[in-house]
Amino acid sequence: MMFNRKFPNSRLRRLRTSNNLIDLVSETTLTKHDLIQPFFIKEGLKGSEAIDSMPKISRHGLDIISSKVEQAITAGISSIAVFPVIDSNKKDQEGSEALNPNNLICSAISSLKKQFPEIIIIADVALDPYTNHGHDGVLKGNKIDNDETLKLLGEQATFLADAGADIVAPSDMMDGRIGYIRSKLDEFNHKDTIILSYAAKYHSSFYGPFRDAVGSKNQLQGASKSSYQMNIANSDEALHEVALDIEEGADIVMVKPSMPYLDIISKIKNTFKMPTFAYQVSGEYSMLQNAIDQGWLEKEVMLESLLCLKRAGADAILSYSAVELLKEFDL
Ligand code: PBG
Numbered sequence: 457m458m459f460n461r462k463f464p465n466s467r468l469r470r471l472r473t474s475n476n477l478i479d480l481v482s483e484t485t486l487t488k489h490d491l492i493q494p495f496f497i498k499e500g501l502k503g504s505e506a507i508d509s510m511p512k513i514s515r516h517g518l519d520i521i522s523s524k525v526e527q528a529i530t531a532g533i534s535s536i537a538v539f540p541v542i543d544s545n546k547k548d549q550e551g552s553e554a555l556n557p558n559n560l561i562c563s564a565i566s567s568l569k570k571q572f573p574e575i576i577i578i579a580d581v582a583l584d585p586y587t588n589h590g591h592d593g594v595l596k597g598n599k600i601d602n603d604e605t606l607k608l609l610g611e612q613a614t615f616l617a618d619a620g621a622d623i624v625a626p627s628d629m630m631d632g633r634i635g636y637i638r639s640k641l642d643e644f645n646h647k648d649t650i651i652l653s654y655a656a657k658y659h660s661s662f663y664g665p666f667r668d669a670v671g672s673k674n675q676l677q678g679a680s681k682s683s684y685q686m687n688i689a690n691s692d693e694a695l696h697e698v699a700l701d702i703e704e705g706a707d708i709v710m711v712k713p714s715m716p717y718l719d720i721i722s723k724i725k726n727t728f729k730m731p732t733f734a735y736q737v738s739g740e741y742s743m744l745q746n747a748i749d750q751g752w753l754e755k756e757v758m759l760e761s762l763l764c765l766k767r768a769g770a771d772a773i774l775s776y777s778a779v780e781l782l783k784e785f786d787l
Contacts, residue, residue, distance in 0.1 A: 484767045486759065488532035488787050491778035492578065492733075496669050497521050498541040499560045509665035510738055511745045513776050515541055518564060522571055531782040535576040537625070537774055538564060540585045541670050550594055551586030554612045562619035569620030578652060579621035581613045581637065582628035590667070590675030592628035592684065600683055605630050610640035617646040625710070627654040629684040635704035652733065653706035656694035656720055659685035662713045662739030669738065694720045695727055702730060711770075713737045715761055718768040725769025734770035736761065741776040759785060 471481050496507070501517035504524075516524050525536060540561040546553045553559050565577055582592040583605070589595050593605035605628065613624045624641070626633050634653050641649050659682045667673035686693060698709050709728070711721045712735035725732045744761060747753040758777045765773050781787065 484763060486763045486766055486787055488782055489534065490766060490770075490772045491533060491762075491782065491787075492535040492537055492772060492774045493528050493533050493778040494537040494539060494774055494776055495521065495524065496539050496541055497560060497564045499543050499546075501541075507665065507669045509668045510742050510776065511749050512780065513669070513741075515669065518560070518567075521564060522568065525568055525572060525575065528779045529572060529575060531779045532787070533779060533782065534574070535578060535772075536568075537578040537580070538568075539580055539666075539670055540564075542585060544588075544671060544675075547586055547588040547675065549588060551583035551608065554583055554586040555608060555615065557615045557618065559615075562615055565616065565619040565621050576622045577620065578623040578625050579616040579619075581609050581616065581624050581626040581633075583608060583612075584628075584672045585670045587672075588675055590672040590677075590679065592681065593630055600630075602630050602632070606633055606636045609633050610636050613637045613649075614640050614644045614646065617641055617644070617649040621649070623650040623652050623708075625652040625654060627657060627712075629654070629657050629681075629686070631700075632704070634701045634706050638705035650707045651705060652708040652710060653701040654712055654735070655698045655701040655706060655709040656711045656717075656724065657685055658688050658713065658717065660688060660713050660737070660739075662716075662737045665738035665742045691720060691723065694724060698724050698728055698730075702728060707731065708733055710735055710774075713740055714765050714770070714773070715740050718764065721765065721768040721770050731771050732769055733772045733774065734765045734768075736765070736773060736775040736777075738776065745777065755784060 471477050496515040498515040498517060503520055504514040504516050507513050542553055542560055584590055584592045591600055593600040616624050626637060634651060701709055708731040710733040711717050714734040714736045721734055744758050748755050762773050762775055
C-alpha cells in the first residue's frame, strides 16, 4: 500500500477531535465477550482466603464458589477457567488424585454446570496441582516421562469432560498430548468437547504467584520446567508448536504469558488464522494490580494491557482482572 499523504491536506488529528470520533474509527474493541475469569477452588476451605502474591484475588471453598461465579455472571462474564488447590496429603509422585473422577475439581465443575448450564467452563489438563514434586508430568528419576504422562492426561481430560467441562485446556506442554487427548475424548463420547491448547507456553518467570495460589511452588522447590515449556528466546518454535497442535486437533490455541509476547500472538494469528487466546498470567496481573493499588498507575492500565492483546490478534483473554474490569468499565 502506498501512502501519499501530505500535511496540511492530511491532518490525522481531525479524527481525534472528540471521543465519539475516536470510537467511530477505532480498529479494536474489548468487550465482555472477550474475557475469561479464572477461579481457584480450594479443598476443605470454608469461605475465601486471600492469595498474598495476587492482590484482590482469593481461593474459594466449594461452599462459596457458586456465589462467586454468580457474581461474575451478573458482571457479564460468560466463560470461566477453574483451577484446583488440593490437600497436600493427596499429592503424590504420579498425581493420582487427578484421576479420581470425584476429585475436587470434577465435583466443582459438575455442581457449577448444574447451577449455571450456560456458563462455559474451561478446565486445565496438567498434573502440577496433584504431584508432590510440582511438575506437570510424571517424574521418572530426574526426567519428566512424556509418553507415560500422556496416558494420565488423556484420562484426566475425559474425567473433566464427564464432569461437564465444555473446554479442556492442556497446559502441560508434553509432545503429542493434543492428539492423544482428542482420541481419548472421542473414544469416551466427548466428540464436542473443545480443546484449548496452551500451544505456545513459555518457560516464564511470570507464573510465580499462580504457583503460590495452587500450592505447587513449595513442591517444586526451585526445580525448573525448562525440559517441557518453551525457551523464551524462541519465536519460530512457537509456530511449530501451534502447527503440530492444530494438526493433532486443537480447536483454539493459546499464547502464555501475554504482554511480553505480543509478537508471538501476532505471528500465530497471522499465520494460522485460528481462534487464538492470550493468558494474562498471574505475574503480569500482580505487577499491574499492585501498582494500581499503590496509586502508581491508573486503573485504566489494566484495560490497556488487555486491549493491546486484542490489537495484537488475540480473540479472547484469560485475565484475573476480568470481573473487576466489567464492574468498573462499560465493556
Ligand atoms: C499449570 C499451569 C500454570 C499456569 C496455568 N496452568 C503454571 C505453570 O505452568 O507452572 C500459570 C498461570 C498463571 O501464572 O496465571 N500447568
